[in-house]
Amino acid sequence: MGQKSKQLASFRDAVADIPDGSTIAFGGFAMPGTPFNLIKALLDHGAKRLTLVANTTGGAQQPRMPDIGMLVENGQVAKVIWAFTAATRPTDVLPFTKYYESGEVDAELVPQGTLAERLRAAGAGIPAFYTPTAVGTELAAGRETRVINGREYLLEYALPLDYAFIRAHRADAAGNLRFHRSQRNFNPVMATAARCTIAEVDEPILPAGAIDADDVHTAGIFVHRLVQVPPAPEGLWPTKRQERAR
Amino acid sequence: MGQKSKQLASFRDAVADIPDGSTIAFGGFAMPGTPFNLIKALLDHGAKRLTLVANTTGGAQQPRMPDIGMLVENGQVAKVIWAFTAATRPTDVLPFTKYYESGEVDAELVPQGTLAERLRAAGAGIPAFYTPTAVGTELAAGRETRVINGREYLLEYALPLDYAFIRAHRADAAGNLRFHRSQRNFNPVMATAARCTIAEVDEPILPAGAIDADDVHTAGIFVHRLVQVPPAPEGLWPTKRQERAR
Amino acid sequence: MSETRQKGLARQQMADRVALEFQDGWIVNLGVGIPTMCSNTDIGDRDITYHSENGVIGYGGVAAAGEEDLNLVNAGGQNVTLKPGAAVVHHADSFGIIRGGHIDVTVMGAYQVSMGGDFANWKLAGQKGGGIGGAMDLAACAKRVFIILEHVTRKGEPRLVEACDLPVTARGVVKLVATNYGLFEPTGSGFLLREIAPGLTVEEIRASTAGTLTVAPDLRPVRLAG
């Protein structure tokens, strides 16, 4: 293993073959772990009728990094599967909202833990599972539930992906990844659920074996393409949290 | 967090309060990660009517390390939940077999991946899930199945534990653990499923924070008691694989 | 949440009161907004582990300016620090911790809390979509749910209600409610007022509460220090 490097030369190359209609997940929770550079490349690439799986859209804050809300605004998106389809602060209006309200884009709202577990299930060959989350709420209306040991649970299905776009801190040529701090978030989970995982990486790609087997966060078998993020301004990097423009 | 060390002075102290009738899981896959010292302490402690959850019993090989088959032979066990209730080599007869055949001990045979997933489910609050494993076999006879996207799956339930006995390589006082190589196996999974996880540790217990947050394999919130394994012969350590006594 | 000057407790005081409930050894998840302020409260040498949805177990205070790690945030997106003994896990494992019942308490904001312990915090009336985030998982699965909210809306309408008219986040889970008016327990048939904020009267509170209000026999002023 690891005889051939998974490193590609550019973000453009990494997304070049993505067809219209793909289901693509994007890692990241706030700034850390968000694949800004791959999002930018996908904006340039122009694939259409996409389904976007992520925690949230971003976009209420200014100035804006390339975020998946821009894919919506760019007319590339048919549907989103997110834990937030509105901002946490009801006074913030997301750029996404008008596309959703007009019916141009469809949305499935999924509790964050259920989203993570549905992705994990897809990667781990579990087609469906029961969870206590959302029982008794509007999200459970008309859906199948089951009482187990006296408690009511909701049936949830795996969420398989065509592509996962993720960001890591360090990688070796075999695709083994490490994340720094809360950069980890959804990234390792999405990597297992995708037919093709593309990682943008903070540091230069190391030779296979340079990350000790005990120190790997995501095994290389889940990672298909690697691109190193160039220094700013060419490459996009997390910045300090911006004050909200009110 | 981590102001109070979870370290105890002895294996005897670590198992002293275990009541009769407990469900206890034991990490380990072959030698690596097997909590030999905790098994020995439990043999001395004498708790009865136990349910033992593990990959297998061990015991066909000579000379023998303390293994959970000895708990059976010591009359401490009511039931086992294992992926092997017979040896892989049909000519090997396990010490366990005669207790099982006589009806003195009950057994539930569970495929290894289903066992791992049932433990993971217990730790992660998933009461039940579907799996393709064992569909169409004797193990699925009379049990609930469900067709999802055209494939048949078997319903499996979470397997919660009272105690997990595990072995780790390194620990800090807050209970964060690292495992060395295939010592990891079932240990992190069992730790999440137990009300009380007790870890025997190869190296001296480090101060809280000595293991970087990105390098932790099992978070300290899952680990309740730590005991350092003393040097041999007082402490029990993996030995080279013994040739089978044929 | 409104910055308008409200009667009774200030925002940090509501957080302080709730933080006093945290017991030694607890694993605590703090929601965005006022709940985050619970970690500012001095509760002596009690050993509390703060967990964040993104997989950070054992975070500490907000990082000093210039010392931020831009890859380390809490659930509110603030650049925080780590305490000794911290660990990081991925999102599925982080919600495994939540769903598995390993969180001793979650403290959240809400729009409404009902007498039966339902609460609503993810969707406003008439809104398309909503912001659930990790709230439904935490609400359904944490051992305890504590809510902090302003006692009335900006328009003066009660937030403690007989039954939520907004879409609920979870049903029958709220154990304790701190508002700027006092400390309450949903009892199923009403709200039990246990502690009252300075400057408020029981009658004022009753008038601003939509459900049945009962008063604890040992009603006392809101406790603000351990």
Added chain:
Amino acid sequence: MSETRQKGLARQQMADRVALEFQDGWIVNLGVGIPTMCSNTDIGDRDITYHSENGVIGYGGVAAAGEEDLNLVNAGGQNVTLKPGAAVVHHADSFGIIRGGHIDVTVMGAYQVSMGGDFANWKLAGQKGGGIGGAMDLAACAKRVFIILEHVTRKGEPRLVEACDLPVTARGVVKLVATNYGLFEPTGSGFLLREIAPGLTVEEIRASTAGTLTVAPDLRPVRLAG
């Protein structure tokens, strides 16, 4: 497995033949016994990742005497080495890899294989209990299942059968079977003999096979080198 001298291929040769099927980039899981020997075969510069149930991804050969890491074993309990790029995961993640369909092929031993691609390898007739281990997960979930077994039992009874009379491990999954007599494919209605071992005749094989035997139009000797 028997050490008795059998007709046709030796144990390592059966493993060699199966190993030739491995394609560049595959993730391969090898069962205990003869299947383990597949990793000894020289298949050129094809990049194969060996996965073991206990969570080792990318293990290499057996460690030299005196250089064993006693905490590093493969599924058979042998002290192995790691190749560059190896990674270790825990058991739930390891079987997530298996169940999730990330294993390109699993190679296992068996007592019986049927014409429909069922196989049996965990329980003997009349036995109480059995040794399933990871076999049912691998059998149900790997992209391909290859089986290596002696063509007949020690008593001379066929192991390629119309239908398994032993309890099956999985149904309809076996794609390829290597025995000491040759290379076979279960077709549903029979076994297709694709390659024949030196010293064997089709008639001898037919006599030792309980199901229907068909012969590939391009039948050739068992290939043993890439």
